[in-house]
Amino acid sequence: MRIGYFLSCEEYTPAQLIEQARLAQDAGFQGLWISDHYHPWNDAQGQSPFVWSVIGALSQVVTIPVTTAVTCPIQRIHPAVVAQAAATSAVLHDGRFVLGVGTGEALNEHITGERWPSAGERLEMLEEAVDVMRKLWDGGFVNHRGPHFAVEHAQVYTLPPAPPPVYMSAFGPKALDLAGRIADGYILTTPDKELVDGFRAAGGGDKPVQGGFKASWAPSEREGVEIAHRLWANAGVPGELSQVLPSPKHFEQASELVTPERTAKAIACGPDPAKQASYLKRYEAAGFDEVYVANVGPHYAELIDLYRKEFL
Template sequence: MTETPAAPGGTEYGYFLACEDHGPRALVEQARMAQDAGFTALWISDHYHPWTDAQGHSPFVWSVIGALSEAVSLPVQTAVTCPTTRLHPAVVAQAAATSAVQLDGRFRLGVGSGEALNEHITGERWPPAPVRLEMLEEAVDIMRQLFTGRQVTHYGRYYTVENARLYDVPEEPVPIDVSGFGPAAIALAGRIGDGFVSMGPQGEAVQEFRRSGGGGRQGGQAPAFTGVKVCYDRSRAAAVRAVHQRWPNMFLPGELAQVLPTPRHFEQAAELVTEEQVAGSPLACGSDPQAHVDALAAGSDAGFDRVYVSQIGHDVRGFFDFYRTEVLPRLRERDADGKGG
């Protein structure tokens, strides 16, 4: 599988394309700007709904990935796809295999147990977390069988597959990286994942992933990936307002993100989130380069191999100019000095 070389300190910095916040054409244009700015990889979210109506988008991720394969030369990973309810794992396997062929092996499938927001739309019962993890494990097994290009028949606890074969598969099986936040999900990621996916500088999660097996099915230590959101704006106050207006869902506690079923429910819950909470959080808001460097470096210091950043707010072009000239060079210098990675 072709990958972009790592940074001198061992950490790569990628851009996180938010399908909840931008339409398909805008996402492809952002990918081009990310490549030009010096980012070395792309994450892309897989949603049926945005978290709130203020975000206002949710294009079909597999169509966007097809466009990305022609627009840029960067590796692409879903962050993350739920292959259990909205789409049958056999269908996800076909989409992932085709994406890997289009991207010439520069594709990784990030998977997770999902949120009711996106997965309940078919009318199926939204199961509790332990059942969702069982479903995810069976789905991953099915997809790995299909990635071989052989005919697969499977009669499992949650899924049936009859006489299915993928005729277009990449030379190497698509790596499947598993998302985990709670202990059970992290343990599952360590046991079955080719890599680990998280959000934020969760160093303990990386350590638990390693203790649980750490993947490594493709040789060596399995990679760990994380994401962080920031809001570049010339005014810190304006950046804080933008975050509060567009992404208040990030500040909701507990399992609300997994169980609330509609954007309206998230908007109701987010009424409890204040601008003061946003301003007092570690989220990098404004135009201080060091604040943005610190936000990404925290992921590197926590042990993640790749850190993806996503811009909140309308000044996307300003964000990429800012990162190209002010942030990424400082991160590279930091890593070269051996302070990160």
């Protein structure tokens, strides 16, 4: 199982993200995830730089693969524009770029003032969006009029030698079926073997499966839990709330119901490498090919160094 590092745009400035990427590559991490948000989950996280600018900057400091985890190409940004952004990113990274896609969260996508579609409609939109992007990556002018998107005389001129792979995040049965049918790989943030097997059975076969989790390095486990609960209690918000709540304030309200004990179960807290190893083993046992760890809080250099010494 390959181990990568997860860059959280919700919590760090562009300069900090670039620093983490450089440190991660030097430590031996084998790839990067990067989140694509308009808003952070809460005001305490406090950041949300435009991911495509950061990806461009990353191309100048790292040579390991970069995957968006994940981009929603159905509302905030038209898929024809995402296709251009992903193609340029693939050129800048010499083909080491993967476009991770999903149906998104109202938190980021509602900002254009359009209604937030149902989960089933968003899946239909995502399927059409991926089709539009792949047509544009094939070259030439594209005209498209579908149930959700229109493209008129569009051509992406800056193209990589091969189209960017498209990995898809999916949870429910309909989403798994779609991912197995249209995606080049699968993205998941829980070590759920049943979902991994479902993707493979739905047509995913031996396509790559990527996972990710959060860690909160601190001098003690107690301090790690305190940092994680202050910044990422939203990780314990259950069910479909993460897809429908529209603002950081709403997530702050929902997170009041999350206890520190629940946060401690959701995030690997403290300095003990055995805690990190236990999380890695869960993903390995569930059949993941790659796993990406994100730091929570100010001690990202210490977490990266721990991985350099213990796992990389």
